[in-house]
Amino acid sequence: MGYSHRRLTYPGILLCALSVVAGLSIPARAEPSPPPEPPSAYVDVAAATVWTTPQSPRPVDQPALTNPVDVPRWIADMTLAEQEALTSDNLTQTQALYGDRVYVLRQQGDWSEVVVPGQPTPKNALGYPGWIPSVQLTTSPEFAALQTLTPFALADRSSTTWLYSDPELTRRDIEISANTRLPVLSRTGDGIMVATPRSGPRWLDASSADVYPKPTDIPYPTATDLVRTATTFLDRPYLWGGRAGFGMDCSGFTSTIYQIHGITLPRDAGPQATDGNGRPVDKNDLQPGDLLFYAHDTKDPGSIYHVAMSIGGDRMIEAYDSATPVRITPVRFGQDYWGAERYLHGR
Secondary structure (H helix, E strand, O other): OOOOOOOOOOHHHHHHHHHHHHOOOOOOOOOOOOOOOOOEEEEOOOEEEEEOOOOOOOHHHHHHOOOOOOHHHHHHHOOHHHHHHHHHOOOEEEEEEOOOEEEEEEEEOOEEEEEEOOOOOOOOOOOEEEEEEHHHEEOOHHHHHHHHHOOEEEEOOOOEEEEEOOOOOOOEEEEEEOOOEEEEEEEEOOEEEEOOOOOOOEEEEHHHEEEEOOHHHOOOOOHHHHHHHHHOOOOOOEOOOOEEOOEEOHHHHHHHHHHHOOOOOOOOHHHHHHOOOOEEEOHHHOOOOOEEEEEOOOOOHHHEEEEEEEEEOOEEEEOOEOOEOOEEEEOOOOOOEEEEEEOOOOO
16 A cells, blocks of 8 residues: 555644533644744955855856955956846846855755845845855854854955954955944054954054944935935946945945945845836936936836936936946936936935
């Protein structure tokens, strides 16, 4: 016989029947517990590129796979065709910065499948998904505790800045991106002593960062604040999937500008336009900080392919394409203009 026979019972159904017969009062069933949070790891390089699969990298991508990483060299080594292939071949997804937490879903060989919190996406409720070389991640209960319990330094004055290995700020150690957040251990003259995921204490120039007790203490920005931050990235390279000061794509650029000022937008252009946190703006009422969207089909939000930010005076700033560094350009209202959204309140 292919199956063994056994008596099956369904306690819930039996109790309901008894309650009808005997008037029993049955307590409501408790709601199921949410699934456990995946284990955490922390980014141990200046910018960890999140790849679509472990098979995505090519030989030219080696500088982006190591620890330490060398993103400027990676970008410089790629031909224009190789940069464009990151997009056309769907090789990369996003980036996570030094000290960022990621959730590790599983490991496969030398790779970790992760999601990146703080980068909202319809792809995964926990964060942006993809793969990171495991050598670029570390686990550290001590660093995790410091992230939770201590104030943090936010690099927010320039596209990149340096961590130093000495309090006198004379020995450069690692170049980090704007929007990097590291736990503060102490203040030492012109320096801020911060914790790192694996390298022990390092120092930031106090003029390159602000210190906040918690993320909600970041001051709500003005339009001027957003424009000032955006212009610090002028002439930085375009990089598909980039979300660091070394190179950015269009939506990585706009989401980083806002997140530096405590406002988290979705990672990608389409969800930025449609997630409901912004409100539509007529093109005749554009103000600095508004985001402008472009689509292959202006009636289909799913075809949005580009986002830029208004800076006023009929101009906008954008990370446009692989051949074009971050630039200021006249606002375009051509046939692919989808519309604009405003995210600042009280305007």
